Amino acid sequence: MKTFLTAIVLSLFYLVTFSQKQINYSSLDIKNPIDFKGDYIIYENKKIELGPKAFFIDGQFSDKDLENYKYVYNSVNEAAKHLSNGTEDDPMVLYIAPYVYWIDNPDDPEIRLPKQVGGTPFGLEIECEWLKFYGLNTNPENVVLACNRGQTMGSKGNFTMFNIIGNGTSTENVTIGNFCNIDLVFPLKPELNRRKRGSAIVQAQLAFSRGDKIFARNTHFISRLNTGPFWGSKRTLFDHCHFESTDDALNGSAVYLDCTFEFYSGKPFGHTVGTGAVFLNCNIKSFTRGEQYLIKGGGPITVVDCSMEADYTSYWGWKEKTPTEERHYQFNNQLNGAPVFIDSHHPYATVEMKDKNILNAYRFEYKGEVVYNIYNLLRGDDDWDPMNIKNRVVAAEKENKQSYHDLPTQLKVQPTRVSIETGKESVVLSAQLLKYGNYEIKAENISWKVALEYDELVTLKPGNNGTCEVILTNEKDETKEVVIVAYTPEGLEAASVIYVKPSFLEAPKFSELPQIVKKTDGKLAVTYKLDMRFEDQSLVSWYRCSDASGKNPIEVQVSRFNSPNWEYTITAADLGYYIMATVAPNHLRCKPGTPVASVFNKQISGADIQTKSNILQPDLQTLSTKYQSAVLPGFWTLDCYAPEDTHFYDWEADTTKDAWYYGPGVNGASLDTGLVQATKGARLRCTPVGNSFGNMKVSFTACPAKTAGQGFSSARAQYMDIFIKFDTKTLNGYALRLIRTTKYHDAIDCVFVEYENGNAKPIGDAVSTSCYRTPCMITVEAKGNKLLAHAKTPAEYFVTPNRPEVLQEMDLRTPITPNKFGGFGFQHTGTVGSGATLIKDLSIEWE
Known part of the structure; x- marks a missing residue:
């Protein structure tokens, strides 16, 4: 066995x-x-x-x-x-x-789902x-x-x-x-x-x-x-x-040592985290056309001994608009073989470390060789030494008689961007000192300073443990922006922006109460007098009401940018309504007072209207953007909506806040001011007065925040529809759809869609265009049984060669069945902020 x-x-x-x-x-x-x-x-x-x-x-x-x-x-x-x-x-x-x-x-053909x-x-x-x-x-x-x-x-x-x-x-x-x-x-x-x-x-x-x-x-x-x-x-x-x-x-929370990079667009970091990102002796090649930035959002970056190469740009910055209080660090960098100062457009944001001890936190010389101080950067509180250089650092410390470990790399100051009133408040700034990796150390030897031009506005009283009390002494009328800088002997910097207000006065009293008067040019004007010596910055808002007592008011126009909206143009949309104005008295040294209302003494009739009813060129600066979901003839309906064809991507419309705002755009639209989406799904509809409409034309200028022609943040059913010949209540009619697809990273598709009870389907063929860049002039027109659209931009940009199917100037047409609708509007399903589109120069014509 x-x-x-x-x-x-x-x-x-x-x-x-x-x-x-x-x-x-x-x-x-x-x-x-x-x-x-x-x-x-x-x-x-x-x-x-x-x-x-x-x-x-x-x-x-x-x-x-x-x-x-x-x-x-x-x-x-x-x-x-x-x-x-x-x-x-x-x-x-x-x-x-x-x-x-x-x-x-x-x-595997299956779609991967979270x-x-x-x-x-x-x-x-x-x-x-x-x-x-x-x-x-x-x-x-x-x-x-x-x-x-x-x-x-x-x-x-x-x-x-x-x-x-x-x-x-x-x-x-x-x-x-x-x-x-x-x-x-x-x-x-x-x-x-x-x-x-x-x-x-x-x-x-x-x-x-x-x-x-x-x-x-x-x-x-x-x-x-x-x-x-x-x-x-x-x-x-x-x-x-x-x-x-x-x-x-x-x-955004890493050290890059002896690395190589290929950048194919302008902002490789979305943001950095904590003490940020560090480049040491890296080679970075940019293929970006236009200015090269390193970061889109916030957070610090340090660049040391790096070689940058670029064929298409000579400017490198930290970010497109670097906040006044932001600080980044650099030393010995080159662009195409020549020394470069990163972000020369915002020099306050760059700390040059040459001849500053802070440089030792990143690199030092020992026995004639450069040592990149990874030990200091990554040792944390547990002595991590991934490059095994601790012994070398200790030897260098003995020979050079200075410390090369536990050196801080970031100084932070809080709070910032606060508004303080002279005579009633002060603010205590607090500095925080951090080793790389977000390890806090005691904030010692922190100094504080303010530029000479701010001496009359604030007094600084440094305290213990890295604090500083800021006492306001602004005796001028205007609110001033003051930058207060904290710094260490080693060369670290941080800053806080304080809005220094003069002492507030009480809101002015009316010496003559508001009263609406009719002018000879088809306008209403609100008149009043205030007992004050300042320029009037009162908040004047206009409403349509159901009776002479001001019942059921719907806000239609407002004041913005400290400019009172004193006049109101009567249009066909006002027919049958009572017009009310409210005035909240205000000037630059007070908070707005209690609004006082006045209602025009008679109901608007056809005899009051002198504007053409077939042309609408709204002043978007005074348009109310308050959330308003009622669909009424003559009114703008501003709400938030998630169309059926976007439900695959599991998002819901946020109806708790205003869906639109009027103001400056961001990124590609940062130099423009107009009407902008504030929430994903922002929708705007305008319902004209009347029962039957013929040909119709909508034109406007679009200023996309996206700069590469892609228009929207991603291709997950992100689009903007421009309604035309549209029933704003039943959601029937037509639209031009501008949509990001998976076909191109620098172009959008344009296609006409037909709406039936809120559901859209394409009609006609789509075309691709690269012209959706700020500013993009767009016209959509209904003529008889045809829809026509045109888009072009004067912006200069790189055109990808050998791609004739991507148009630089877009023309589109398709046959339709005419209808009697006259509504128009916008539906935006993209993410907002850096994915939004600013709208200006809007004009609508009907026949």
Whole structure:
């Protein structure tokens, strides 16, 4: 019996041994070979034992090849099912051979959905401490972790390859790429090449990281919009890594050392976090046309010893409009081989670190060599030293007799942008001193200053622990903006903006109460007198009311920008109403007083109207933007609405606040003032007076916040409809739709749609145009049984060559069935702020 059992065991042993020897293994890159021995591998003359914390992955293996091997896999996804938590001294390592590893199946036609409404769809979610992705090749382009999905391209939501929870995540010698909008080229095995899903640049993200001590070395992070290299991480170091991106892409709480970048648009950071992002000895190549900025939102950036290259721009700034209190740091940078001062348009925002001790926090010289002080930046409170330079730093401290660790990199002051009244209030500013990584240290040796021109407006009283009381002494009439600067001996700076008001007076009294009088030119005017010496800044608002006592008032016009709206033009929309004006007395040294109302003494009749009823050129500056959902002849209906064809993207209209505002735009519309969407789904309808309308024409100037011609923030049913020949109550009629699609990243589609009871369907063919840039002049016209549209821009911009299907000037026409409707308006389903469109120069004509 024993002999029989022994024979079985020996047979099994030889069977396993024989099976293992049958795999004729050879790595894809014969110049950088891997020797696979079953339970260990040899790479670069090092023996690596496989085990519970050391897996070997090669996509060349078939499932059958792996039947007799433990800790060996042919996909990252399968290996991820068997991970064990590592430690800082003994990490969990995935040793990955050259291949293309699809973290998400690119051939699966199913749309990737988030687990929760409004969430993020992920390719692979991992929870593991101290996990390392180690490519077994010196060229990271030979070990590719890939996906190719993005917002509206294979995904509902901003598809993200990885969501990794755990401290100590690291990568080395790998490429992490989302090839949704760029081709995957893999020379080692060309049959693994793959074409991008589409040319339109959409949000296609790489990795979320919920952890500390994140370290990437010799890693390529490849995508375009929202690249996302370990977003959400705390202390993060990228060493000798490469990045390709457009906007909103980089990690805003990271140190980039000896890295290379390719910027394909003007704002690679959406924002930075806490103590921000640091570039040390990096090379940045910009392909941006126009000015190159580094950040769209807020947060600090430091750039040291960096070389910038650009073929199409000579200006580099921190952001498009840098706030007065914002500070960034630079030292020894070059643009196309010449020294560069970043953000010369806003010089107050740049602290030049030359000859300042603050530079030691980032780099110092020791024995004739530059040492990038990663130890100071990342040591935190637990002495993390990812570059193993602590001993060198300590030696330099002894030789140079100064400290190179625990040096702060950020000074912050709060509050800012507050308004204070002289004589009644003061404000205490508080400074906060931080080491990199948001580690607070005691705020000592903080000094405070104010420019000489502000001396008469404030008195500073520095206190202990980095505080300063600001006492206001503004005896002038105007409110003044005062900048107060905190600084340290080492060269850190921070600032606070205080709006210093004079002492407020009581609102002026009426010496003559408001009274509405009729003028000879078809206008009403409100007259009154105030007992004051100041220029009148009263808030005058106009209402239509149902009777002479002012019942059921609906606000139709207001005052803006401290300019009283004294006159009101009577139109056909006022017929049958009583017109009321309210006056809240105001000047520059008081708060508005209690409004006093006056109602015109008679109902508006046809004899009062001198304007043409077939032309409407509204003064948008005085148009009331108060939320108003009633659909009434002669009124503007301003509300928020989520059309049926956008419901796939799970959002709801916010009806709790005004959907529109009148004021300056942002980004591409920042130099213009007009009517702007304040909420996603902002809708505007104007219902003319009358029962039957013929031909109709709407013209206006659109000023998109987006600057590249894409118009809207993404291609997830984000559009603006321009209603024409429209029944504003039943929602029947026509519209020109301007919509972002997945076809292009620098152009929109224009198509006519027909509305039936609120549901829109395209009529006619769509055309693509790149002219939707500030300012874009748009005309939509109904003539007989045709709809016509035209759009053009005088703006100069780069036109992508060999793309004749994308028009620089848009003309569109389609046949329709005429109707008697005369309503018009706008429906905007895009995100607002940087995705909004400012509207001005509006004109409507009817026949």
